[in-house]
Amino acid sequence: xxxxxxxxxxxxxxxxxxxxxxxxxxxxxxxxxxxxxxxxxxxxxxxxxxxxxxxxxxxxxxxxxxxxxxxxxxxxxxxxxxxxxxxxxxxxxxxxxxxxxxxxxxxxxxxxxxxxxxxxxxxxxxxxxxxxxxxxxxxxxxxxxxxxxxxxxxxxxxxxxxxxxxxxxxxxxxxxxxxxxxxxxxxxxxxxxxxxxxxxxxxxxxxxxxxxxxxxxxxxxxxxxxxxxxxxxxxxxxxxxxxxxxxxxxxxxxxxxxxxxxxxxxxxxxxxxxxxxxxxxxxxxxxxxxxxxxxxxxxxxxxxxxxxxxxxxxxxxxxxxxxxxxxxxxxxxxxxxxxxxxxxxxxxxxxxxxxxxxxxxxxxxxxxxxxxxxxxxxxxxxxxxxxxxxxxxxxxxxxxxxxxxxxxxxxxxxxxxxxxxxxxxxxxxxxxxxxxxxxxxxxxxxxx
Amino acid sequence: xxxxxxxxxxxxxxxxxxxxxxxxxxxxxxxxxxxxxxxxxxxxxxxxxxxxxxxxxxxxxxxxxxxxxxxxxxxxxxxxxxxxxxxxxxxxxxxxxxxxxxxxxxxxxxxxxxxxxxxxxxxxxxxxxxxxxxxxxxxxxxxxxxxxxxxxxxxxxxxxxxxxxxxxxxxxxxxxxxx
Numbered sequence: 043x044x045x046x047x048x049x050x051x052x053x054x055x056x057x058x059x060x061x062x063x064x065x066x067x068x069x070x071x072x073x074x075x076x077x078x079x080x081x082x083x084x085x086x087x088x089x090x091x092x093x094x095x096x097x098x099x100x101x102x103x104x105x106x107x108x109x110x111x112x113x114x115x116x117x118x119x120x121x122x123x124x125x126x127x128x129x130x131x132x133x134x135x136x137x138x139x140x141x142x143x144x145x146x147x148x149x150x151x152x153x154x155x156x157x158x159x160x161x162x163x164x165x166x167x168x169x170x171x172x173x174x175x176x177x178x179x180x181x182x183x184x185x186x187x188x189x190x191x192x193x194x195x196x197x198x199x200x201x202x203x204x205x206x207x208x209x210x211x212x213x214x215x216x217x218x219x220x221x222x223x224x225x226x227x228x229x230x231x232x233x234x235x236x237x238x239x240x241x242x243x244x245x246x247x248x249x250x251x252x253x254x255x256x257x258x259x260x261x262x263x264x265x266x267x268x269x270x271x272x273x274x275x276x277x278x279x280x281x282x283x284x285x286x287x288x289x290x291x292x293x294x295x296x297x298x299x300x301x302x303x304x305x306x307x308x309x310x311x312x313x314x315x316x317x318x319x320x321x322x323x324x325x326x327x328x329x330x331x332x333x334x335x336x337x338x339x340x341x342x343x344x345x346x347x348x349x350x351x352x353x354x355x356x357x358x359x360x361x362x363x364x365x366x367x368x369x370x371x372x373x374x375x376x377x378x379x380x381x382x383x384x385x386x387x388x389x390x391x392x393x394x395x396x397x398x399x400x401x402x403x404x405x406x407x408x409x410x411x412x413x414x415x416x417x418x419x420x421x422x423x424x425x426x427x428x429x430x431x432x433x434x435x436x437x438x439x440x441x442x443x444x445x446x447x448x449x450x451x452x453x454x455x456x457x458x459x460x461x462x463x464x465x466x467x468x469x470x471x472x473x474x475x476x477x478x479x480x481x482x483x484x485x486x487x488x489x490x
Numbered sequence: 491x492x493x494x495x496x497x498x499x500x501x502x503x504x505x506x507x508x509x510x511x512x513x514x515x516x517x518x519x520x521x522x523x524x525x526x527x528x529x530x531x532x533x534x535x536x537x538x539x540x541x542x543x544x545x546x547x548x549x550x551x552x553x554x555x556x557x558x559x560x561x562x563x564x565x566x567x568x569x570x571x572x573x574x575x576x577x578x579x580x581x582x583x584x585x586x587x588x589x590x591x592x593x594x595x596x597x598x599x600x601x602x603x604x605x606x607x608x609x610x611x612x613x614x615x616x617x618x619x620x621x622x623x624x625x626x627x628x629x630x631x632x633x634x635x636x637x638x639x640x641x642x643x644x645x646x647x648x649x650x651x652x653x654x655x656x657x658x659x660x661x662x663x664x665x666x667x668x669x
Contacts (some may be wrong), residue, residue, distance in 0.1 A: 364588045368576055407545065489532075 046332055048470045052462065059459030066452025070132040073448065078121045081128065085121075126199060127443035133198040134439040137189055139453035141291065142315070142431050143461045144182035145308075149316025150175040151247055152280055152309075158250070158273035164343055164488045166479040167335050170472055171324050173251045175316070177468030178461050180247075183240040190236050190291070194229045200439040203227055203297040219298050219373075227297065232290055239283045246276040257478035266480055284309055292431075295438030299377045301366070307358045308434075314351035314396075315427045317344060318420040323465070325413045332474055338411045339490040345410035348423060352400035359393070380437045385444070388429045395426030428454065494665050495640035496522060497648060498625060499657035500633050504530045507634045510655035511536045519648065520639040525629035544613075548606045555601025559594040625663070 075081050154172040157165045193201045207213040209221040220227065250269055257265035285305025293304050301307070321344035327333045366374045381389045403419045404410060436444045476482070501507040508530065514521060521537055524530075564583045567573065567590070572581050580586055611617065629635045638648065640662065649660045 360588075360591060364591065367588050368578075370576060370578075405549070 045472075046327065046466075046470045046474055048466050049330075052466055056459040056463035056466075059455045060463070061459075063452045063454070063456025063459060066448045067132065067136060067456060070135065070447070070449025070452055074129050074132055075125055076129075078118060078125055081121045081125045084128075085124070123441075124443060127440040130198065130200050130439045131443060131445075132449040133189075133193075133200050134435055135449035136453045137200060138428070138431050138435050138450070139457045140182065140185050140189060141435075142428050142454075143178065143457045144186055145312045145427075145431070146315050146319050146461070147176055147179040147182050148243060148284075149312035149314075150320060151179060151243060152277070152284075153313065153316055153320070154250070155246070155273040155276050155280070158269050159277055161270065161481065163481045163484040164340065166476055166481045166485040167333070167340060167488075168320060168324060168344075169254060169476040169479065170469070170474045171320055171327065171333075173254060173472065173476075174465050174469035175319060175323065176247050176251070178464045180244050181460065181464055183244055186291075187236060187240060190233065194233055200435075201294060202438065203294055204229055223297065226289075227294055235286065235290060239287050242276075242279050242283060246272065246279075250276075254476055254478075255472060258473065258476060260478055263480050266478070281309075284312075292434050295435055296377055298373055300374075301362050301377075303358060303362055307355075307362055310351060310355035310358050311396075311427050311430055314348060314355055315424055317347045317351060318423050320344060321348060321416055322420045323469075325417055327469070327474070329413070335475060335486045337489065339488050341413060341416060342407075342410045342490050343488075345404055345416050345419075348416070348419065349400055349404040349410070352396060352404070352423065356393075356397040359397075377437075380441075381433060384442045385433055385437060388433050392426045392429040392433060395422050396430060399423075399426070495645070496663050496665050497638045497640050497645065497652070498659075498661050498663055499636045499638065499652040499655075500626065500628070500659040501636065501656060502633055502658055503656075504634060506656040507636065508533065508536055510636065510652070510657065513655050514636070514638065514652075517651065519643065520641060522637040522639050524637070525624060525626070525635040527630055527632060527634070530634075544606060544610060547609050548602045551605040552598045552602035554605075555598040556594055558601065559590070559597035562597075563590045563593055 075084060150172050154169070154176060156162075157169070157172075192198060193204060196204070199205070202208075203220050203223075205215070207215040208217040209224045210216060211221070250272055253265040253269045253272070257263075257269070260266075288305045288308035292308060293300065321341060324333060324336055324344065325341065328336055363378060366378060369375075399422050400419055403415065403422075409415045432446075432450075479485070499510070501510060504526070507524070507526070511521065511524065511533065515536070515538060524533060524537060526533070560583075567586065568581060568583050572579065575589070578586060578589075583590075624630065625637065626633070626635050636652075636657075638652070640648070645662060652660050
């Protein structure tokens with residue numbers, strides 16, 4: 043069985059991405075203003091830039107001007123608000139990128155568990171690719187946990203509800219809605235839940251990958267059967283905790299707002315990103331002469347999943363949007379009003395990237411077998427779902443002070459480098475064929 | 491076309507049939523049709539049939555359905571009888587569009603599905619009261635029938651070849667007029 047060797051070029055590529063990304067992130071942190079005076083200077087500059095053709099700056103500056111005029115209490119409150127938004131921005135950018143790659147690893151793990159639980163016959167040839175991708179999960183989990191702990195420790199203020207004054211009835215900042223939710227939304231419970239989710243996911247990943255390796259040399263199907271039962275159990279744990287995780291880690295950025303299908307919505311984005319990455323890495327490995335047992339039909343099936351989950355994602359997006367839009371209840375509809383007013387381009391842009399583009403590109407059966415087509419579609423889908431996470435996090439943390447600049451690009455590059463480095467290192471540690479799976483023969487002969 | 495005779499070879503297993511179809515095609519005999527009690531996966535490819543163009547029809551029908559839904563809702567809800575529903579009397583199709591998406595979706599699916607079925611019937615020359623073309627009723631139960639154009643081949647030699655491929659019954663028939 044040929045083992046995958048990590049090419050030194052790929053390692054170099056990953057390391058360069060990490061270094062450049064880290065540099066850009068650090069620059070983003072340093073560049074964030076630390077005093078109200080700096081914010082005032084920045085806004086004055088963007089006012090000067092009126093004639094300079096900076097359409098976005100123009101709009102932001104104008105919006106601020108209006109806020110300013112409405113503000114009867116004097117200007118400093120507005121500048122302090124903007125200061126907090128700008129200080130949140132590098133943290134939010136870091137959080138979004140770290141969550142996005144975490145999502146890919148976790149979605150792959152769920153997809154992997156589904157293959158075991160359903161005893162799928164087509165997919166065992168891809169097991170080791172999936173196991174390689176999930177190897178990123180412990181790293182992603184540690185980073186997410188650190189970021190959450192930093193927020194809880196008030197190092198940053200991206201989670202608005204963590205401000206203890208909001209739930210004190212006698213403080214000036216008392217917020218009845220947030221206080222009403224504090225039974226769930228409190229920092230102690232938040233951290234305990236985070237640890238439970240992450241321990242559960244990582245325990246399943248660790249045990250399942252170990253048993254999968256043991257099955258390689260087993261004489262019977264003992265480890266396969268054990269993995270089947272474990273996967274079924276994990277999926278129950280996953281579907282509950284995934285929903286709660288998305289309330290905690292994403293939905294709570296807008297603590298007044300709620301959506302009952304939010305967990306499903308995040309899940310759909312997670313699955314489509316994960317399957318896209320599985321397809322891309324499989325095609326890459328094939329192009330390097332590995333995975334000779336993977337044929338066009340496997341790629342075709344992965345592309346069908348990419349197509350189907352893109353439609354599923356759109357279905358959930360629309361279900362969430364239409365009910366809120368139609369009912370027009372102020373405390374619900376603000377979520378979409380802020381996104382459509384302040385995030386028009388990313389909001390509608392990601393709809394085009396995540397729905398219309400995959401719909402038209404991946405509809406034709408033949409195109410799903412053309413590798414470069416799947417890769418191109420995959421790049422757009424991944425970018426689209428990054429922007430989707432961006433749209434979920436940014437409005438609640440930085441408001442109108444958003445931009446895709448150094449902190450955003452830097453953190454994506456950093457986590458992309460880390461992801462590639464860890465995943466491809468993990469791929470080189472195990473044989474690329476999980477030869478012990480009883481469905482291996484069926485999987486190798488799979489044809490559509 | 492020249493010949494008026496057709497050889498019917500009957501099989502009782504889909505795997506044997508698949509291999510027989512491949513062997514017959516290798517010998518360059520012309521398979522007119524294969525009758526099976528259920529869809530045999532991969533048979534179309536083995537017989538060398540062209541890919542169906544039904545999917546392209548389906549896409550176009552879907553587009554027609556979408557266009558009909560847009561036109562219809564625009565006429566009903568915006569032009570002819572505008573209504574104030576949920577405090578959204580905007581009288582603009584685009585601004586009310588989210589409410590029409592379920593209808594647009596359903597009409598797309600409705601047109602694609604129904605017109606595709608009708609197209610399929612027309613292409614397969616199926617209509618009510620049509621006389622069944624099935625040459626042997628056992629193909630609706632558990633047997634498979636391959637019809638081979640006898641052409642100018644030696645019938646005995648072809649029969650021998652077919653029985654070697656696993657056919658359990660071989661017979662020679664006149665072609666029916668409506669073929």
